[in-house]
Amino acid sequence: MDHNHQSCLVSRLSQFVSLTEDERNFLAEMEKNEIACRKGRPIVGLGDVTEGIMVLKSGWAVVKADNPDGRSQILRIYLPGEIIGLAELGSSHASHRIVMQTDGAICPFPRKGLAPLLNDHPRLAALLIAVGSLDQIALRYQASCLGSMDATQRLKFFLLQLRARLEVANVGLGNRFRVPLSQAEIGQAIGLTSIYVNKLLRSFMTSGEIEIERPYFRLLARKSWEAEVRFVNAFVDMDTSWFPAAVAPDQASPASSAEPQND
Amino acid sequence: MDHNHQSCLVSRLSQFVSLTEDERNFLAEMEKNEIACRKGRPIVGLGDVTEGIMVLKSGWAVVKADNPDGRSQILRIYLPGEIIGLAELGSSHASHRIVMQTDGAICPFPRKGLAPLLNDHPRLAALLIAVGSLDQIALRYQASCLGSMDATQRLKFFLLQLRARLEVANVGLGNRFRVPLSQAEIGQAIGLTSIYVNKLLRSFMTSGEIEIERPYFRLLARKSWEAEVRFVNAFVDMDTSWFPAAVAPDQASPASSAEPQND
DNA sequence: CGTTATCTTGATACGCCTCAACGCAGGTGG
DNA sequence: CCACCTGCGTTGAGGCGTATCAAGATAACG
Numbered sequence A, B: 001m002d003h004n005h006q007s008c009l010v011s012r013l014s015q016f017v018s019l020t021e022d023e024r025n026f027l028a029e030m031e032k033n034e035i036a037c038r039k040g041r042p043i044v045g046l047g048d049v050t051e052g053i054m055v056l057k058s059g060w061a062v063v064k065a066d067n068p069d070g071r072s073q074i075l076r077i078y079l080p081g082e083i084i085g086l087a088e089l090g091s092s093h094a095s096h097r098i099v100m101q102t103d104g105a106i107c108p109f110p111r112k113g114l115a116p117l118l119n120d121h122p123r124l125a126a127l128l129i130a131v132g133s134l135d136q137i138a139l140r141y142q143a144s145c146l147g148s149m150d151a152t153q154r155l156k157f158f159l160l161q162l163r164a165r166l167e168v169a170n171v172g173l174g175n176r177f178r179v180p181l182s183q184a185e186i187g188q189a190i191g192l193t194s195i196y197v198n199k200l201l202r203s204f205m206t207s208g209e210i211e212i213e214r215p216y217f218r219l220l221a222r223k224s225w226e227a228e229v230r231f232v233n234a235f236v237d238m239d240t241s242w243f244p245a246a247v248a249p250d251q252a253s254p255a256s257s258a259e260p261q262n263d
Numbered sequence C: 001c002g003t004t005a006t007c008t009t010g011a012t013a014c015g016c017c018t019c020a021a022c023g024c025a026g027g028t029g030g
Numbered sequence D: 001c002c003a004c005c006t007g008c009g010t011t012g013a014g015g016c017g018t019a020t021c022a023a024g025a026t027a028a029c030g
Helices: A008-013 A021-030 A111-120 A122-148 A151-169 A183-190 A194-206 A222-228 B008-013 B021-030 B111-120 B122-148 B151-169 B183-190 B194-206 B222-228
Strands: A035-037 A042-044 A052-058 A061-066 A072-078 A097-100 A104-110 A176-178 A210-213 A216-219 B035-037 B042-044 B052-058 B061-066 B072-078 B097-100 B104-110 B176-178 B210-213 B216-219
Touching: A008 A021, A021 A111, A021 A122, A052 A111, A061 B122, A072 A122, A072 A183, A072 B122, A104 A111, A111 A122, A111 B122, A122 A151, A122 B061, A122 B072, A122 B111, A122 B122, A151 A176, A151 A183, A151 A194, A151 A216, A151 A222, A183 A194, A194 A210, B008 B021, B021 B104, B021 B111, B021 B122, B052 B111, B072 B122, B072 B183, B104 B111, B111 B122, B122 B151, B151 B176, B151 B183, B151 B194, B151 B216, B151 B222, B183 B194, B194 B210
Parallel strands: none
Antiparallel strands: A035 A104, A042 A097, A052 A104, A061 A072, A061 A097, A176 A216, A210 A216, B035 B104, B042 B097, B052 B104, B061 B072, B061 B097, B176 B216, B210 B216
8 A cells, every 4th residue: 555655735635625546646746855844944035936835744834924123923834734835926025934833844846837737737726726715714814813802812712723723634633732832932923922921821721721731732621712712613614616627638628517526 | 999998807917927818808708797886785795605706896895804792803905906705715605704895896707717717728727826825925914914013003004005005906106095994994904993093193194194185195204104114015026937838728738838928 | 060942920011992072074854 | 944863083081901021930952
């Protein structure tokens, strides 16, 4: 069985549609070289021309903004299996840095692979669009969180969302998960100081809402938190009904015969 | 000359690549029926299945989040020529509402048109991906603004960004522009109360930084503001170097012969 | 075993929200 | 024409939430 160490991107995208052999092979080919990255390694630098998109095979990566006053901010966290670089495709120089938050590995999907993908695998192109769309929704929630919640809600929302996303990446884990972020970094992600993050976490602990054995968190009051911040897990389903049908290489434009293939 | 009332989407996308006759016709066909919308009209409702993407032909539209405590929030503003609905494609139910902020018109591009687009016009697919990518960057800036700036900077940044985007949409206007938003709505967009927005605007006026003749704003101190909040206009250029080459309908997979066509 | 990051806790300051009241314009019905 | 209403802008007084500052305790690390 060679399927065990199948492509990370394939396993990710297969959650949404069942890929054809052809599509599978194409993707596997594209991400065949895997690059190990140490914590702190810059993936995309400020102003870089990105070399394409990448699949985060293992580890966490974060998008950072460098603010004039020195304190940087975390705009987005990428978890294993997610696709990095979709936001960088559109403009010729990156507006934000992307850095490995833990040790891990990425599979670069070179820029010049995109043209063949678009030409020969329209359904994969649709998947990229759909993934970018989910990224946008994640960012909207982030903005909504920053703009309308107080510190307590922000922190709860942040932890809930992290847990939910980890559950997608690494199916079926419970309320306990690893958070490889310092309190200062959590603060950077939700717009608080490390000091206040600490005070909030501490108060959650004394009230029995969470348990922390660094770097592991356990959400003891998850249900009530989810109710309190109106948490909805927006990433469970993808709409694939508009996707074109998978086509054999020669066949051209089956157009409206497109049919959803979500499992 | 029939080119005067050419497709809105065509003129928008032509800013980035020079479209072929074939692509032009395809787009024009897709957005042939234009729908006039009155201010306040819902474009996408909460939980809706979106009927596809749309081009905002004229007027403003806003993305709103309804928070539990009743006060809604503005997550994104769409200006004339921009594409609405890319964020909604990926999930089967919309997480946020989209509403017309002024009278205007939209051109729906139906969901079932996407499959033919992806199959037959890979370069247009690339454009959609690129536009979605720029949307993500806009949202990141929004999040960065909410998470790290104080009220004064937020308001300045908001106005600067609005001006810059209007300049793209409606080439070459100066420092004066129309803002069809109440002070309360501005507050919803940048996470402040209407009262504080008012106090800030008023202080800008007495210090001679802006002039307001509702609904028109004039930024008198634009340069110094741009320096103060480190404003960068991230939407002036699009990277099209990775796009596939425009293909004639029959021709298949020219692959690596792809060459940029930005003008 | 020193050195540095990270966490912890308290005292204090201040930015922005809240509440409350009023002005002003536009619209509506008498 | 006026009386009323409703939405938006304006202004002030007071309070709360979170940042800031300072200092120590603990944990990570060479």
